[in-house]
Amino acid sequence: xxxxxxxxxxxxxxxxxxxxxxxxxxxxxxxxxxxxxxxxxxxxxxxxxxxxxxxxxxxxxxxxxxxxxxxxxxxxxxxxxxxxxxxxxxxxxxxxxxxxxxxxxxxxxxxxxxxxxxxxxxxxxxxxxxxxxxxxxxxxxxxxxxxxxxxxxxxxxxxxxxxxxxxxxxxxxxxxxxxxxxxxxxxxxxxxxxxxxxxxxxxxxxx
Amino acid sequence: xxxxxxxxxxxxxxxxxxxxxxxxxxxxxxxxxxxxxxxxxxxxxxxxxxxxxxxxxxxxxxxxxxxxxxxxxxxxxxxxxxxxxxxxxxxxxxxxxxxxxxxxxxxxxxxxxxxxxxxxxxxxxxxxxxxxxxxxxxxxxxxxxxxxxxxxxxxxxxxxxxxxxxxxxxxxxxxxxxxxxxxxxxxxxxxxxxxxxxxxxxxxxxx
Numbered sequence: 477x478x479x480x481x482x483x484x485x486x487x488x489x490x491x492x493x494x495x496x497x498x499x500x501x502x503x504x505x506x507x508x509x510x511x512x513x514x515x516x517x518x519x520x521x522x523x524x525x526x527x528x529x530x531x532x533x534x535x536x537x538x539x540x541x542x543x544x545x546x547x548x549x550x551x552x553x554x555x556x557x558x559x560x561x562x563x564x565x566x567x568x569x570x571x572x573x574x575x576x577x578x579x580x581x582x583x584x585x586x587x588x589x590x591x592x593x594x595x596x597x598x599x600x601x602x603x604x605x606x607x608x609x610x611x612x613x614x615x616x617x618x619x620x621x622x623x624x625x626x627x628x629x630x631x632x633x634x635x636x637x638x639x640x641x642x643x644x645x646x647x648x649x650x651x652x653x654x655x656x657x658x659x660x661x662x663x664x665x666x667x668x669x670x671x672x673x674x675x676x677x678x679x680x681x682x683x
Numbered sequence: 684x685x686x687x688x689x690x691x692x693x694x695x696x697x698x699x700x701x702x703x704x705x706x707x708x709x710x711x712x713x714x715x716x717x718x719x720x721x722x723x724x725x726x727x728x729x730x731x732x733x734x735x736x737x738x739x740x741x742x743x744x745x746x747x748x749x750x751x752x753x754x755x756x757x758x759x760x761x762x763x764x765x766x767x768x769x770x771x772x773x774x775x776x777x778x779x780x781x782x783x784x785x786x787x788x789x790x791x792x793x794x795x796x797x798x799x800x801x802x803x804x805x806x807x808x809x810x811x812x813x814x815x816x817x818x819x820x821x822x823x824x825x826x827x828x829x830x831x832x833x834x835x836x837x838x839x840x841x842x843x844x845x846x847x848x849x850x851x852x853x854x855x856x857x858x859x860x861x862x863x864x865x866x867x868x869x870x871x872x873x874x875x876x877x878x879x880x881x882x883x884x885x886x887x888x889x890x
Contacts, residue, residue, distance in 0.1 A: 482753045488877045498724075502876060505728065512836065514739050516878035517705075519726045521712065526875070532721050546689045546886050629719065663870055665884035668733070670695045671709060671723035675882075677872035679753050 479682035522673035532672040553662040579662040583651035587621040607636035619645035659683035686889035729880035739879040760869040773816040786869040790858035794828040814843035826852035866890035
């Protein structure tokens with residue numbers, strides 16, 4: 477049996493949303509008693525819960541999430557330990573072996589604040605130089621256990637990753653479970669939405 | 684590089700829905716020009732496009748899709764060639780080597796009719812005996828390239844699979860791409876929704 481680790485927040489009716497965004501809804505809309513079956517309905521933007529940004533999120537005419545072939549979404553994983561660091565800079569990368577097509581997961585531990593009123597306040601951010609270094613290394617995806625790589629709402633870090641087809645996984649969970657794992661593969665196949673982003677179930681497969 | 688095959692329909696604003704169900708919407712709701720970023724909004728039931736049913740869909744008090752550990756969603760794949768068969772019965776299974784925890788994909792070719800007005804009419808169905816035989820073999824998931832395993836709206840085939848924790852993947856696509864593939868793993872990690880079902884990106888990894 478493969479050893480799989482789930483790195484995804486559960487999507488519920490009361491999901492935390494980025495400040496200013498509309499609330500999401502996920503509620504039961506059909507009932508066995510009345511309708512013969514149970515069903516649920518979702519109403520949500522794409523940037524809620526564990527999700528993946530495609531270039532179109534920030535780039536006019538950029539690629540949709542459904543346009544990437546699925547091999548974009550599987551790769552060798554590298555866990556970057558960024559616990560206790562407020563500003564995550566390129567220097568931190570020097571101690572890691574990062575290769576083309578890797579999937580980089582930045583572990584801050586901030587997911588412990590998910591569903592509290594401090595999650596969207598002063599979270600650890602990445603510098604443009606950190607992003608550019610990863611772009612230069614030709615990584616495939618970048619993931620993090622915060623609301624995003626930056627708080628600056630001109631989004632310079634997004635705008636370093638996305639035009640270079642480094643897709644961004646935000647609001648990850650449980651990265652600490654990888655602390656003592658030496659080698660793992662990341663599976664992060666997003667819902668195939670014709671959209672700028674989509675929900676994604678992220679799974680690490682221990683090698 | 685892994686050889687991955689995508690088995691998922693793209694979710695668009697004009698998705699075909701099961702007869703009688705509300706239409707889904709997936710539309711751009713934020714625009715870089717006005718809002719600084721692009722975003723999309725979805726409004727949809729769970730049983731649209733390529734999706735996975737959990738027991739709660741048909742079983743009062745049954746498990747939600749978010750309650751299964753992720754190793755439920757990866758397994759050895761077996762492609763059942765059911766092209767040209769209107770009623771898919773247990774006899775068909777005799778020629779296949781099916782093992783515990785396998786993920787069974789039933790290829791009818793019906794996905795070619797997706798987005799036409801015949802997709803939801805007279806599609807190939809499975810018998811209760813077919814479902815029970817697979818339950819007895821302790822498979823993990825059953826997938827198909829039709830709207831579901833049956834047309835009978837008392838859902839006896841769903842009600843054979845689901846109480847036995849065989850989850851059902853409906854509206855799959857592109858199963859013909861596996862015709863000449865001897866060994867493959869299926870990755871079918873659904874969105875982690877607190878719901879009776881969820882969208883899923885299904886990927887076959889050729890071994």
